Amino acid sequence: MDDRPTILVIDDEPANIEIVSAVLEDDYEICFALSAEQAIQVAHAARPDLILLDVVMPGMDGYQLCRIFKADPLLCDVPVIFATALGDDEAELRGLAVGAIDYVTKPIRPATLLRRVRNHVQMKRMRDQLTEQALRDPLTGLGNRRMLERRLQAELHRQAREGGLIAVLMLDIDHFKGFNDSYGHPEGDRCLQAVSASLAQCVRRSGDLCARYGGEEFACILPGTDLDGALSVAEAMRAGVQALGIAHRASQVAPVVTVSIGVASGRCDMGGDNGFWLTGADRMLYRSKLAGRNRVSGQAMTTEPDARGRSQCAPDGSHAPAPAPPPGGEARTG
Template sequence: MSERPSILLVDDEVSNIEILSAVLEEDHDIYFATSGEEALAIARTALPDLILLDILMPGTDGYDVCTQIKNDPLLADVPVIFTTALGDQEAEVRGLELGAIDYIHKPISPVVVRARVRNHLEMKRLRDDLAKLAVTDALTGLGNRRRLERTLNVETARLSLSGGLLSVIILDIDFFKRFNDLYGHTAGDRCLTMVAAALNRAVRHGSDLTVRYGGEEFACVLPEARFEEAMEIARGIRERVEALNIPHSGSEAAPTVSVSIGVATAPCVPGAPPEAWIRAADEQLYIAKAAGRNMVSGTIFEVPVAATVE
């Protein structure tokens, strides 16, 4: 997978795309679209780091495209630079009010384009780094609850375009309060970091997310994972935690630290509430606990969609 920044060029004039591409392709991965509709479709699949967007296009113009980008949870953080031959201040103000970060005027200056693109990509990288710190659990290095909620919002929106599957795993360390009482909070923190590492090793794909959901509770978001795959991963997590062989004399589930796990899988549909996966996985976690803990329970469920009011 390329680590170069990616840029989506949008212009109904192919010659303009060719000029911009020649200026930027040496240091960036380039996507292009010749209409607003095509731009939105490509943006949702390619997830570019930056979009250079023409204003005057037939059909869906640049203003409309920018509005849809900023209203889409999947794309809202992607910076947009308008490229335009319009020179009036009113047009610039309108674009900035819609969420664009800059303007590049035609005919373009290659030096100006490179400099502005470089600066905005660097600012985006810094914003992304700060955002990552804000959604990272300090103890385990996993994502935190905010990261979980944000990822669920993005993935349910993305996967609803194709009806793709989404699986969520929630797990809880069995009798963890007793562990802390018996061995102390330093040992408790060490246990949490070891379980977090085992969780990370069990998850297979770069698109999967692992988080510390709450005190001794963890979660995984598995985009496009079938139920059988999610259950296999959950069983792998349970086995890896068991293999840590951390003594727990206060547990009624096992002589060592163990976890109870709930799994929920459903296809994403437009309007589906992201928290539905959390609720369904939580219910399965409760079933696993009620059945004796140190086990996995899972379900394929139907996502409730709020009815629209006429």
């Protein structure tokens, strides 16, 4: 698999794309688009590391397209370099004002283009590394709440464009305060690390995310997953944590550490924001706790217009919690 940085070249003249490709193809994976509309589709599919964008194009020009990229949660961090025959200061300032990071003029000077592309790709990768560190929970190594909220926003945006599904899980370690009181906070930290590792083993696809939401609470995002699929993952998580066999003498549920899980799943819509999905999953988590803990509860969601005609998500049904398992036993979804 080619792991070279990807450059998206957008120009309505194929000859210009060929020139740029000849300069960059030895070091970068090149994809291209001949129009703004095509560029939006290619950018979402390729997720480029840098965009080289022509200013003057028929229909939507480069300035308008750059604004769209910068407003898109999936593409807003991708650096944009404008390439144009317009060499005046006003054109350059306008490009920078709409979010471009640099400017090159036509005819392309190969050494200059190669140097600027290399510099900006390297800077983006450094920024990505720093961002990744800032979005990780230092104790568990999972994503933190900020990462989860960013990823959820981006996935809702993407899935809404594609009419796709998403599932959100909220998890809580049962009676964790009692665990800390009984065994001490160092043991509590080791428990959190062990539970985190177990949860992460159940989230294997590249688009999935498991994050520490805060304290003993975790959350997961499963793009493209229906309710049955999400319940299956949640049950694997529940069973996996119980199978760790971490002693918990303060638990009123089982002699070992267990988790309660809530699931919300359904089709995305532009009106379905982070708060709704997280609240839906949290509501199901609360149902699991009320029903005795150490179980999974889930709810399917559908999209309906509200009284003002705006899109929103509404409950479509629920997945009844399993009966309380015996100590050391397994719960069932159903």
